[in-house]
Structures are given as C-alpha cells and as structure tokens.
Amino acid sequence: MQAKIQDHTMTTTIRDTHTTLEQFLSDWTRQAFLDIFGPLPAATKLGVTATATPEHGDYQCNQAMTLAKALQTRPRDIATRFVETAKTPPLIERLDVAGPGFINYHLDRRVMARTLGVRTIDGTVPLPDVGRDRTVILDYSGPNVAKPMHVGHIRSTVIGNALHRMYKALGYRVVADNHLGDWGTQFGILIMGYRHFLNPDALREQPIAELERLYVLSHAESRKNPDWLDQARAELVKLQAGDPNNTELWRNFVDLSRREFDRIYQRLNVTFDVVRGESYYRNRTADIVDQLIARGIARESEGAIVAFLDAEKLPPCIVRKRDGGMNYAASDLAAVADRVDEFHPERIVYVTDERQQLHFKQIAAICRRLELPVTLEHVWFGLMRLPGRTFSTREGNVIPLETLLDEAETRAMTMISSTDMAASEKRETARIIGIGAVKYADLSQNPRSLVTFTMDKALSLEGNSGPYLQYAHARIRSLLRKYHDQFPQTDYLQATPAANEASEKDLILRLSRFPETVVHAIDAYKPSALAEYLYELAGAYNALYQTVPFLKAPDGIRESRIRLCACVSDTLRKGLDLLGIEAPERM
RNA sequence: GCCCCCGUAGCUCAGUUGGAUAGAGCAUCGGAUUUCUAAUCCGAAUGUCGCAGGUUCAAGUCCUGCCGGGGGCGCCA
Numbered sequence: 001m002q003a004k005i006q007d008h009t010m011t012t013t014i015r016d017t018h019t020t021l022e023q024f025l026s027d028w029t030r031q032a033f034l035d036i037f038g039p040l041p042a043a044t045k046l047g048v049t050a051t052a053t054p055e056h057g058d059y060q061c062n063q064a065m066t067l068a069k070a071l072q073t074r075p076r077d078i079a080t081r082f083v084e085t086a087k088t089p090p091l092i093e094r095l096d097v098a099g100p101g102f103i104n105y106h107l108d109r110r111v112m113a114r115t116l117g118v119r120t121i122d123g124t125v126p127l128p129d130v131g132r133d134r135t136v137i138l139d140y141s142g143p144n145v146a147k148p149m150h151v152g153h154i155r156s157t158v159i160g161n162a163l164h165r166m167y168k169a170l171g172y173r174v175v176a177d178n179h180l181g182d183w184g185t186q187f188g189i190l191i192m193g194y195r196h197f198l199n200p201d202a203l204r205e206q207p208i209a210e211l212e213r214l215y216v217l218s219h220a221e222s223r224k225n226p227d228w229l230d231q232a233r234a235e236l237v238k239l240q241a242g243d244p245n246n247t248e249l250w251r252n253f254v255d256l257s258r259r260e261f262d263r264i265y266q267r268l269n270v271t272f273d274v275v276r277g278e279s280y281y282r283n284r285t286a287d288i289v290d291q292l293i294a295r296g297i298a299r300e301s302e303g304a305i306v307a308f309l310d311a312e313k314l315p316p317c318i319v320r321k322r323d324g325g326m327n328y329a330a331s332d333l334a335a336v337a338d339r340v341d342e343f344h345p346e347r348i349v350y351v352t353d354e355r356q357q358l359h360f361k362q363i364a365a366i367c368r369r370l371e372l373p374v375t376l377e378h379v380w381f382g383l384m385r386l387p388g389r390t391f392s393t394r395e396g397n398v399i400p401l402e403t404l405l406d407e408a409e410t411r412a413m414t415m416i417s418s419t420d421m422a423a424s425e426k427r428e429t430a431r432i433i434g435i436g437a438v439k440y441a442d443l444s445q446n447p448r449s450l451v452t453f454t455m456d457k458a459l460s461l462e463g464n465s466g467p468y469l470q471y472a473h474a475r476i477r478s479l480l481r482k483y484h485d486q487f488p489q490t491d492y493l494q495a496t497p498a499a500n501e502a503s504e505k506d507l508i509l510r511l512s513r514f515p516e517t518v519v520h521a522i523d524a525y526k527p528s529a530l531a532e533y534l535y536e537l538a539g540a541y542n543a544l545y546q547t548v549p550f551l552k553a554p555d556g557i558r559e560s561r562i563r564l565c566a567c568v569s570d571t572l573r574k575g576l577d578l579l580g581i582e583a584p585e586r587m
Numbered sequence: 588g589c590c591c592c593c594g595u596a597g598c599u600c601a602g603u604u605g606g607a608u609a610g611a612g613c614a615u616c617g618g619a620u621u622u623c624u625a626a627u628c629c630g631a632a633u634g635u636c637g638c639a640g641g642u643u644c645a646a647g648u649c650c651u652g653c654c655g656g657g658g659g660c661g662c663c664a
Contacts, residue, residue, distance in 0.1 A: 045604060052607075062606055065644060075644075099607055100644065144664075184664055233662095278664090304662055314660095315590080321662045328664050357591055358659055382593080383658080415626070445600065450593070450657065457599070462626060463612040464600090471626050479623060486623095520603060532601065535611085539628095546619085546628045587626075 018128050020516035021112075022048060022059070024091075025105060029061050032086040037078075041070050048105060050513065057096070057104030058509055064101035075101030109499035112508050113564075117496045120567055125574040127515050131172025137339050138164050138174055140351035141270070144181035145257040145277075146190055146211040149264055149401045151458075152353075152384045155451070158442050159381060160351040161270045161580045162527035166518055169578055175343055180261075180277030182254050183331065186215065188236030191249055192228065193218030207256040237325050240282065254279075264401060268435065269580060276335075284334035285326040289319050292333075297369050309365050317362040332363050333370075340374050347375040349525070354380045354448075379525040382450035408434035408459050415461060416587060429584050433467050434459075436581040440466030443579050444531040464535050466581055469572060472538040474587040475545075476569035482551060483562050495559035497567055503544040504564060510537050511567050518578065527579055534575040541568045 019027075026047035033046050040046070044067065048059040064079035071078060079101040088095065093108040119126055140160020143149050160176070167174040193214030202210040222229040239246040258275075265271065289305055292298035298307040303322035307329075309315070319330045339348060350360055360378035367376060412433035416426055441458045444465075445451065461467040483492060497511075498504045514533070521529040550561050573583040 047604075049603065049606085052602095052609095056607070060606080062645095065606080068644075102607070142664095181664060185662095186664080302661075306661060313590085316661055318661045323662080325662085327662070331664090352664095353658090354592065355658060356664080359664085361591085380592090419624090446602095448592075449600070454599090457613090460613085465612090465626090467626065471624085475624060475627090482623065524603075528601080529603080532611090539611095542627055543629090545623085549622070551623050587624080 020128055020519060021512050022050070022516040023128075025059055028089065028092075029063075033063070033082065036082060036085050037067075037071060040067065044070070051104065054506075056098065056102065057106045059105040059107070061103040061105070062101075064103060068101075079103050107509070109505045109508050110496075112512050113497045113499040116508065116511055116567055117563065120570055123566075123570055125514065125570050127169050127171075127518055129171030130519060131167060131170045131174075133173075135173040135175070135343055135345040136167055137343060137345045137348040138167065138176045138351070139179045139348060140164070140176065141265075141272075142179040142181060142352070143257075143261060144184070144186060146186065146208070146215055146253050147257075148208050148212055149261065151399045151401055151404050154401060154404075154438070155381050155384060155442055155447070156351045156353070157265075157268065157270055158439050158580065159379070159447055159527060161268070162443055162530075162578065163349065163351065163379070163522065163525060165578045165580060166522045166527070166530070170518065170522060175274060175339075175345070176272045177339075178272040178275040178277075179335070180254075180258075180275065180279075182250075182257075183240075183278035183282055184328065185233070185236055185325075187239055187246075187250055187253070188232035188234070189218045189222060190215050190253065191235040191239070191246060192221075192232045194249060208260050211253060211256065233323055233325070237323055240325060267402075267405060268439070269582070278328070278331045278335075281331055281334040281338055282326070284338055285330040288333045288337060289326070289330055291370065292319060292366070295370070297366060307362070307366055309362060312361075312365040314362055314365055315358070317366065329359070329363065329366075332359075333366060336363070336367055336372060336374065336376070337370075340372050345374055347377055349377045349379055351379045351381070353383055355383070356380065377525070379447065381447035384451045404438060404455070404458065405435060407455065408438045410434070411459050411461070412437065412467070415467075419587070421586070429587060432582045432584050433461070433470060433587065436466035436470055436576070437461060438466075439579065439581055440469070440531065443527045444535070446528050447526065466576075467587075469534050469538050469576060470581070470583055471587055472541055473569050473572040473576070473583040474585060476541070476565045476572075477585045479550060479565055480562065480569070486551060487558075490559060492559040492562040492566065495556075495563040497564040498557065498560035499564075501544075501548055503540065503547055504561070507537075507540050507544060507564060507568060510540055511571055514571050514575070518575075530575055530578060534572060534579075537568065537575075538572060541565070 029048055030046040033040065044063065046061070046063050048061045051057055051060045064075040064082065067078055068075045076097065079097040082103060083095040083097055086095065091107055091111050093106045095106070096104050098104055138160060140163070141153070141157040143153050164174060164176045190211065197214050197217050199210060199213075202213070218228075218232070222232055235246060239250055254277075289298065292307060293305065298305050298319055300306075301316075304318050305320035307317045307319055309317060317329050318327060319333065321327055336348065339345060350356075352360075357378065357380055360376065364376040364378075367374065409430050413426065413430035415433070416429055419426070421429065437459055441460065442451070480492075497508060499508045510533075517530055517533040521527060544564075548561065550558065550565065552558075553561055576583045
C-alpha cells in the first residue's frame, strides 16, 4: 500500500507505509553521519529515540557521546558539526544541540499533519509490513482437556491473541496453534476416575465439571495409593499404544472439552488457525527420540531416555519415560519438527506461564543440537494469584473464567443502564465493555509481573482501563455523527488535521508514532506497550477536548479539528482491535 | 544445594539499543460543567528505584555479592 503524495516537498519524507517515523529518522541520521564523518566503526548504532520530555524536541540522537572516542573529538563538537552540516528533509524543522552532546530533533507539525491526513484518508490506519515473507508460529492458550478454564488461563489466551493480531497487522504470515493438553498422564488418572466414580447424569448435564470431579477424586486416590497410580500409568500406556476402549474414552473427553473451550473462545473473540494439541504429534515422538539417540544427544539412563545438556549448563531432560511412555518434551520436540516441515517458520513463539522456562530452554537447546532451522521464543508471564495465596485447583479457590466474564458484563450493564439505548444495544454494549475491561486489565501490564487478581481491579472501569479507551472512542464517534447532522454540506475528510494549538501538536506527534509503537510492542512481545500508548493517546485527546471547541469552532478550523479527532478515533479503534478489544459506537 | 524471575510513591504498576528533572492509576486533598457524553479534565502531596560495591561521559536499566518474595531442578504438563 502506498499513499500518493502530491506535495513535492514531501518526497523526501515518509512516502509509503513500509517504514515508521522513528525508522525514517534513524535511517536519515545514519546516512547523514556517514556523509559528514566518513566510515564509522561497524558496531556503531546510529539511531534516534523518542524524547522523554517535549522541551528536548520530539526525537533525540545520543550518538555524539558514544562516537567521541572513535572520532577523537569532543561530543559537543561532533553534535554541533552534525547540526550545522546535515541537510535536513522538510519533516525536520530544526536540529539543536543540548547538554553534553544530545542532538534534538524538532519535527514540522504541518508536514506530519499532512502525512497523517493522506495516510488515513479512508479511515484505515496503515502499518508497515515489516513481516513480509516472514512466517511465525504462535503457540498459545493451550488449556488442558477435562479441566475447566479458570481465570489463570486468561493470560496466555489474551496475551497470545493480541500478539496474533499484531503479527497479522504487520504483514507476517502467522499460524496460531492452540496446543491443547490432550495427551498427557492426566488421561491415565482420568480413565481410572471414569471407571470407578462416574456419575452418568452429571456427565450429561455438566460434562466438564464431572470430568473435573473424576480427575480430582482419582488424583487424590493416586496420592495415597501407589497401586492406583501404577494402574493409571498403565491405562495411559494402553491409550498411547492405541487400545480401542481407552481411545474411545479419550476421544469423548476431548470432544466434550473442545465444545466448552470453543464457547469461551467465541465469547473472548479469540480464534486459531489450527487446533492440534499434543496428540496430533503422537506418531512422531518415537522418531524424534530415535534421532536424539542416533545423534548422541540422548541416551538411556535408569531405564529412561535422557538428553544431557551439560554444555548448555542445563539439567538433564527426560524425553522418554522408563515405562516407554513419551512425555511432553518428546511431544514438543515432535511438534517443532513437524511445524518446521510443514510451515518453514523463522520462529515459533510460545506463550505460557513462567513455570515452563526451564522446559523451553531445554527444548530450544535440543532443537539447536538437532540443527532445526528455526528460532524458539518463550514469552512467559507471571502466575495469577489471589491476595494472600496462589490459585490451585486442589484448594478449590479457582474462579471459573465464565463467572468472571458474567460479572464483568453485569457491572458494565449497570454502568450504561441510564442511557437511552434499546435493550438489545445495551446488552451488546455491556458485553463489549465487560469483556474489554477484563482483557485490558491483563494486557495493560507487563506480562512478566506476577498478577494479584482482584475482581475489582479486573473490572475497574475508570483510570487506565479498557472502558476509558472505549469511552474516548465512543465520544469521538458521537462527535462525528453530530458533525454530519449539523454540517451536512461539508466534509471534514477534505481537511488537514489541525496542528496549531499545543494540544493539537501533541496529538499529531502521538498519532504519528502509532506504527512504531506496534512494531516495538511485537518485537518486545509486550502488548502492554501498545496499551500504554493508547491510554496516553486517549488522555491527550481528553486534554484537547477540555481546551478547544470542535463543533462551535469557526469554519475551516472546525473541519481540521474534527479531522484530527477522526484520526484519534481511528487509531484508538485500530489499537484496541490489535489488543482484541472492540470499540462501541456509543456508550 | 543449584538455576530462572521479580523487588520503583500508602496500594496496583509503567519506565524503548544505558540518556537529560524517575512517571501513571487507585486512594487523599483542592478546583473545573450557560459548551460538543463529568466513565472526563486541571492542580497539590507522596520516593534511600531492596542493600553494598563495580563498569561508563551517563545506571531504575549492565556486571558481582548479599537480603526479601515467587517459580523451577529425570520419569506431571
């Protein structure tokens, strides 16, 4: 996609959507440095970063300091020479030197406003296709079959889905795979429970709750009775060997669970490209283990097959159990090999909780030894806790995910009860607000932090929250409708976004930074970086809203301000969409 | 015992390849609505960035040690 620019002064600025403001400035800076100072040490990073405060301009380059030794010149002199010699494009209004040698970039708001106007003329917000010809496999959510989804599962699902959406928006070919836990030892336990404790009526009415009950009972039995555990292991081995009875049971468990999962995914607006689960790779595990042995990566130890990873300073990794059963390491390795064969991804990204860090380090090490042409990335997040203690299925203090979602929608409904919407629109809006609040509460923090879960915080509807962003969006949409009603003869889309008042200039800069924000967020695997950006954008808009009139502004100014507002609402909606959150037209 | 992660305001947390005076929300206090949705905005107050060294022109950020919390470490996933 390439936006056409008529103004010839723009030809040396951002002409298309293949770059970001930051990248454009960094590229220009690098070239200008080379032109002025000649060849520089290869490792030199010559780029710009956004400034912390507006007094220092919009972007800054700090390399005069780092280059001082190589050039044997004082930093301040380097910066001064750069500023006085470099031939700046129209986008850069001026450069100046500050402090020990910071180079501050002040950008021309009118040029930026025109670029914004051109790029978003049709209401879309283009992003650079940095992912062109790149394939990524995203492995997220992955709930265990026969266990209900509780609030602890929401993190992988919501964070993974946001990454999924961002990758797609940046032009990556992305394969999102829901790697269900459908082939583990739990089935041995579950089959034993099914055989001994089943309540058929309960299974018909509340299948997952009944499977959960059977699992808990059988698990408790296995803890005090070693024979029980051995029998459970034997049932698992039978299943893995293709025993028809156990296979039938297993298939039933999986079907029941998937129906329940699908209902929740639909509610969360989460989709996958493939749903394979561990069982999909079950016929490939033996082959992987053989390869590991043949290549000297793994060997027999105490009856099991174990990969020793001393060179990587990692503990040994068991890939095949003493009883011949394959464990999750074998399964994950088989999955990597299969995905490499089928999709040729440059990387596979796993989104799981922090407890699996060691596991994925081991898997990555083994894949390197197997010389599989793929990079594994583990995006881990902190566990969800209740105030005072951790979640535990056995302690029975889990909050079912659906209970949380119901509660969120109920609270949102209370909030909009006094509006004049029709009942159906109220229900739909409450759904959007409630689900959005739950998702945003999770996405707005650094994934790595340990989350202490409280209902009030998850459902908070003010401050840095999903509803805050949705509300800002809805108000702008309302404003645009009013404009059409009051001024049906004119079209704000013909106007260039306003860039005169300080708060307008501030918004122009923020809007221009949207693409690079998305790129940074995906590179760091942090949807929270995008969430923070959106929060600040909404805050900047709210500040503008307080200071200048829109509909009551003079002709011309009115159009350019409304145009600016439209850019904000488009960006908010796009940003929320990348987080998997809907934006209602009114609230 | 070994490995990984975290430690920032009363609470919950941001803090881009190391950059200029460490920031939000909640809570507290004080303001703003003849106006386009007050779910908003403006202001005040709040800090030994766990502790101690080190590297650097520059450290909340990197290195080492220690303290505190969480997680993991051959037959669970």
